Amino acid sequence: MVLLNTNTIIYYIFQKRPKVIQRVKAYERSGRKYIMHPICYYEIVRWILGLQDLRERRRAMHTIRRFADERCVWVEIDEKVSQKAAYVWHQLRKLNELIEDADLFIAATALVYNYTVVTNNTAHFQRVPGLTIENWT
Numbered sequence: 073m074v075l076l077n078t079n080t081i082i083y084y085i086f087q088k089r090p091k092v093i094q095r096v097k098a099y100e101r102s103g104r105k106y107i108m109h110p111i112c113y114y115e116i117v118r119w120i121l122g123l124q125d126l127r128e129r130r131r132a133m134h135t136i137r138r139f140a141d142e143r144c145v146w147v148e149i150d151e152k153v154s155q156k157a158a159y160v161w162h163q164l165r166k167l168n169e170l171i172e173d174a175d176l177f178i179a180a181t182a183l184v185y186n187y188t189v190v191t192n193n194t195a196h197f198q199r200v201p202g203l204t205i206e207n208w209t
Contacts, residue, residue: 076190078119108147
């Protein structure tokens with residue numbers, strides 16, 4: 073299954089990148105759902121709340137809620153994910169290649185449950201050993 077990172081979701085639901093839109097629609101035609109990570113949802117809502125136009129903010133909140141409800145399966149940050157995140161943090165620290173905690177938990181979730189992370193932020197995620205990533209931009 074595919075875990076869409078924050079930037080990929082924003083590119084798709086707010087129609088920002090045609091190539092992403094095309095790849096997402098092709099994936100959806102297969103009948104598969106995406107993984108919605110709570111950290112990605114948090115980052116998107118945080119971004120939406122920064123929009124100045126109230127109508128645009130309301131429309132964006134409606135859009136992300138609908139996307140999450142209709143096209144996604146939610147994943148939790150559980151004990152396995154937390155332990156994996158700590159382990160990966162330790163590995164990356166030894167290499168002096170640390171990434172932000174939010175990205176670390178997204179990566180750990182993907183490692184534990186064997187998801188592919190679709191992101192435009194390949195520079196951070198490629199540091200994580202064993203993580204499968206794709207860039208749909």
